[in-house]
Amino acid sequence: MKYLPIPIALLEVGKPLPVDVLSDSGQLLLRKGQPIVSEQHRDKLYAFKACTSLGDGRAWQHAYERMVHAMLLSGADLRDVARASMPSEILESDYVATEPHGGGWLDLQQALRGILYQGGLGLNPMERLKGIEERVLSLLQKDTEASLFALFQALADSSLGYCATHALLCAVVCELTATKLGLPGPQRKPLIAAALTMNLGMAREQDVMARQDVPINDWQRTLVAQHAARSEEMLRSFGVDDPHQLDLVRWHHLPDAPQALPANQTSRALLHLADIFVARTAARRTRSAQSPVTAVKSMVFGGSADLGMGSAMAQAVGFYPPGSYVKLVNGEVAVAVQRGERANTPWVISIVGNDAMPLSLYQCKNTAEPRHAIAAAVNFETIKVVVNAEKVNKARERIPKS
Structure with a gap:
């Protein structure tokens, strides 16, 4: 059986562990649900080179990644994120996500x-x-x-x-x-x-x-x-x-x-x-x-x-790579969605009209055409419209193949 070393330094004293903890030879050290009870206990885990099973280890890692992602989305201070210990819960979805x-x-x-x-x-x-x-x-x-x-x-x-x-x-x-x-x-x-x-x-x-x-x-x-x-x-x-x-x-x-x-x-x-x-x-x-x-x-x-x-x-x-923003000569603001024949002529989708109103119809435009030409780059920090990536991909399917 293959084992993975566990991040002992990231385990919080008194917090139940969501996996069985084993020595590198397979001896059971802690059952799932038991905590580390002291710093001396932690030292013993170091001495035994504490591990867990491959499946549990991968799922636990994904649970950690999921926890960090949720903290970032909630606006948590990054120093708090950096100090976060390993989570005490693994969801079934964490096992699926380790494929x-x-x-x-x-x-x-x-x-x-x-x-x-x-x-x-x-x-x-x-x-x-x-x-x-x-x-x-x-x-x-x-x-x-x-x-x-x-x-x-x-x-x-x-x-x-x-x-x-x-x-x-x-x-x-x-x-x-x-x-x-x-x-x-x-x-x-x-x-x-x-x-x-x-x-x-x-x-x-x-x-x-x-x-x-x-x-x-x-x-x-x-x-x-x-x-x-x-x-x-x-x-x-x-x-x-x-x-x-x-x-x-x-x-x-x-x-x-x-x-x-x-x-x-x-x-x-x-x-x-x-x-x-x-x-x-x-x-x-x-x-x-x-x-x-x-x-x-x-x-x-x-x-x-x-x-x-x-x-x-x-x-x-490209000068205007997919995902970046531009202003067109007609006053519309657009997002680049596909590189063009030249570095400065991407295909774009207008997301804000020349009246400053959001546009919901996603249509690809070739900026190599004078009527759709790029007037200037636009900093993403000024963009208030959420771009729908799924709609972008569907619109791209209608771009003529070169």
């Missing part, structure tokens, strides 16, 4: 956030990260436009947290740009893995910093400076031994570091660029988000990246 490689982007975001938040205390993190990597590629290959739409929309929703959305969007941007650049599959695989885990060492505080009303303090500044090395150390503790992934994570802020692997130069530069791009397009309470077109143009023409790589990213994602 491998299932769910959409928001399910993936919730699962990844749970791993990033728990860091080295997570249940079976390496296997679960591999499953997320596979699911990222599966969803992206199935429908690239819907993938970009879901992630750019999630980036604008602060209630979902930031760290996991940032990681998923970086992974997608890297994969699309690397494909555009012609990087071979074996080179792209560690790039996706690194994008998902490069901020592991500061994930909880990354969410705090994204929502705080004041500039980062000295302690946070030190954490930011050290997080790449911390992330690499944590991945090694998971059992990650791919030198390319570890190199990308360690040097994603210093892609030209002399200690870095020469063979990874292009991948490091790409990950660094994607990290900057996604960060610029995400809002903070201390600053507004840049529109994707502004962020891309500043990287392509602002000297912060290799011109060819910046151009490839612009072509891969």
Whole structure:
């Protein structure tokens, strides 16, 4: 029988446990429903390398992810979320939700956030990260436009947290740009893995910093400076031994570091660029988000990246990627839903009329046509209309195939 180590540090004294707790040899230490009674009791669990069954462990992990998601949606303080202990209840649905490689982007975001938040205390993190990597590629290959739409929309929703959305969007941007650049599959695989885990060492505080009303303090500044090395150390503790992934994570802020692997130069530069791009397009309470077109143009023409790589990213994602907002020449506000023939001509759906009234009829328009041309990008923070993703996907089905 396969067992999973349990996150003993995240167990609250006096709180009943929802699983049987076993030693690594299978000896029963605590029955389901019994609590840890003291810190000395907790030390004994460490000594016996406390575990639980594979099925219970996975369901318990999902219960934790569900709990964190509910706390975020309720507006809980992120420091309280970061201190949350493992839940004492597992629902039947938590067992169903542990089926491998299932769910959409928001399910993936919730699962990844749970791993990033728990860091080295997570249940079976390496296997679960591999499953997320596979699911990222599966969803992206199935429908690239819907993938970009879901992630750019999630980036604008602060209630979902930031760290996991940032990681998923970086992974997608890297994969699309690397494909555009012609990087071979074996080179792209560690790039996706690194994008998902490069901020592991500061994930909880990354969410705090994204929502705080004041500039980062000295302690946070030190954490930011050290997080790449911390992330690499944590991945090694998971059992990650791919030198390319570890190199990308360690040097994603210093892609030209002399200690870095020469063979990874292009991948490091790409990950660094994607990290900057996604960060610029995400809002903070201390600053507004840049529109994707502004962020891309500043990287392509602002000297912060290799011109060819910046151009490839612009072509891969688009100046107005699905999920971002624009104002049309006729005065309507629209959401981009599909990349067009050129980076600056996406297909869009108008959601606000030129009379400032919401529009309920979803019709796709080609901004390559002069009457539907884009006049300007629109910051998502000004959008008050909720976009229905299901209606967007149905409307996209009517776009002529090229």
